[in-house]
Amino acid sequence: xxxxxxxxxxxxxxxxxxxxxxxxxxxxxxxxxxxxxxxxxxxxxxxxxxxxxxxxxxxxxxxxxxxxxxxxxxxxxxxxxxxxxxxxxxxxxxxxxxxxxxxxxxxxxxxxxxxxxxxxxxxxxxxxxxxxxxxxxxxxxxxxxxxxxxxxxxxxxxxxxxxxxxxxxxxxxxxxxxxxxxxxxxxxxxxxxxxxxxxxxxxxxxxxxxxxxxxxxxxxxxxxxxxxxxxxxxxxxxxxxxxxxxxxxxxxxxxxxxxxxxxxxxxxxxxx
Amino acid sequence: xxxxxxxxxxxxxxxxxxxxxxxxxxxxxxxxxxxxxxxxxxxxxxxxxxxxxxxxxxxxxxxxxxxxxxxxxxxxxxxxxxxxxxxxxxxxxxxxxxxxxxxxxxxxxxxxxxxxxxxxxxxxxxxxxxxxxxxxxxxxxxxxxxxxxxxxxxxxxxxx
Numbered sequence: 001x002x003x004x005x006x007x008x009x010x011x012x013x014x015x016x017x018x019x020x021x022x023x024x025x026x027x028x029x030x031x032x033x034x035x036x037x038x039x040x041x042x043x044x045x046x047x048x049x050x051x052x053x054x055x056x057x058x059x060x061x062x063x064x065x066x067x068x069x070x071x072x073x074x075x076x077x078x079x080x081x082x083x084x085x086x087x088x089x090x091x092x093x094x095x096x097x098x099x100x101x102x103x104x105x106x107x108x109x110x111x112x113x114x115x116x117x118x119x120x121x122x123x124x125x126x127x128x129x130x131x132x133x134x135x136x137x138x139x140x141x142x143x144x145x146x147x148x149x150x151x152x153x154x155x156x157x158x159x160x161x162x163x164x165x166x167x168x169x170x171x172x173x174x175x176x177x178x179x180x181x182x183x184x185x186x187x188x189x190x191x192x193x194x195x196x197x198x199x200x201x202x203x204x205x206x207x208x209x210x211x212x213x214x215x216x217x218x219x220x221x222x223x224x225x226x227x228x229x230x231x232x233x234x235x236x237x238x239x240x241x242x243x244x245x246x247x248x249x250x251x252x253x254x255x256x257x258x259x260x261x262x263x264x265x266x267x268x269x270x271x272x
Numbered sequence: 273x274x275x276x277x278x279x280x281x282x283x284x285x286x287x288x289x290x291x292x293x294x295x296x297x298x299x300x301x302x303x304x305x306x307x308x309x310x311x312x313x314x315x316x317x318x319x320x321x322x323x324x325x326x327x328x329x330x331x332x333x334x335x336x337x338x339x340x341x342x343x344x345x346x347x348x349x350x351x352x353x354x355x356x357x358x359x360x361x362x363x364x365x366x367x368x369x370x371x372x373x374x375x376x377x378x379x380x381x382x383x384x385x386x387x388x389x390x391x392x393x394x395x396x397x398x399x400x401x402x403x404x405x406x407x408x409x410x411x412x413x414x415x416x417x418x419x420x421x422x423x424x425x426x427x428x429x430x431x432x
Binding site for chain 1: 290312313314317326327328329332333334336337380398399401402
């Protein structure tokens with residue numbers, strides 16, 4: 001399979017769930033000459049704890065992730081987003097790794113992956129390498145995979161201490177893309193202060209964005225509404241929304257501010 | 273490419289182009305036209321089939337990917353001369369008007385009842401949230417799926 005992927009090179013695309021790729025091909029937005037279907041590589045259909053991280057294989061469907069027992073113990077923000085990906089029929093077929101690789105700025109998973117600080121495992125005929133999610137997401141529908149490489153696994157760190165998270169998604173209807181989505185992830189030290197903060201933004205830039213300044217403002221602080229309000233302002237200032245059919249840019253920016261605050265409150269109050 | 277797909281318990285063989293969508297194989301080559309093409313963009317769920325046990329959109333996969341799989345369509349619901357309880361309930365509760373979405377709705381509903389025989393309103397609406405109906409306003413569809421659950425329970429067994 002990897003030899004075939006190497007052979008077709010830039011002309012090839014990996015087909016996993018196909019729930020984004022096939023619709024794009026119908027619209028001629030994607031025109032690969034070759035599809036390399038990995039659906040019979042059932043060894044890649046796993047979601048499991050692997051030491052200090054949750055390992056999500058290339059064929060783990062959204063529904064299988066959503067149904068994972070104790071998902072919230074591993075990652076509260078993943079547990080929050082998993083049931084709201086697309087619709088139930090798409091969740092039965094589509095994969096998280098495929099969504100991550102697709103790098104659609106309106107995709108939900110990459111905001112969550114930014115918030116939790118995930119790592120992507122890429123594999124090719126030459127071997128494996130790991131890529132941080134920040135380096136993996138390059139631009140609009142563009143990842144940093146080389147020709148002949150595919151996403152084999154995504155690794156989500158399991159925080160050792162108390163943590164919380166939330167995914168707030170404004171959308172017009174089930175199955176529609178997010179008008180705005182905000183992923184928040186918080187970790188706390190023994191004194192109750194925020195030791196780590198992750199915020200990822202959906203549909204408000206050319207790709208999923210990390211709200212780095214808002215994250216930095218949270219670390220070392222005691223959780224609280226005033227602090228979260230400030231973080232919301234910083235996140236809103238950092239995003240790059242465009243006016244479109246789902247709303248004007250000003251509105252989306254206001255939603256980023258409010259949803260960041262609400263998400264952080266939910267993350268802090270529901271932490272475990 | 274040569275494929276063999278088990279649909280409603282019967283093996284169908286076909287020689288298909290790799291680009292052929294599963295929905296087109298089912299409708300045009302096998303001749304089972306109960307599965308509908310609605311939006312053709314993964315939005316509406318009219319093309320829903322049961323693919324290896326789970327409801328999925330047959331417009332968003334290729335026929336070659338179904339080689340060696342088992343598929344259920346609306347034609348496979350009835351058992352002999354008897355309607356499936358979900359079909360009876362859609363009739364009795366008037367869960368359809370134009371009927372275009374109905375095959376998908378019934379398959380998703382029957383699939384839900386296998387794991388949740390007594391679903392709440394919210395649970396039914398959640399389960400059918402990938403299927404669009406432009407006629408009914410959904411109220412009678414929800415009632416029909418719940419009625420089917422009760423009638424399966426009364427009959428003392430599940431249908432598959």
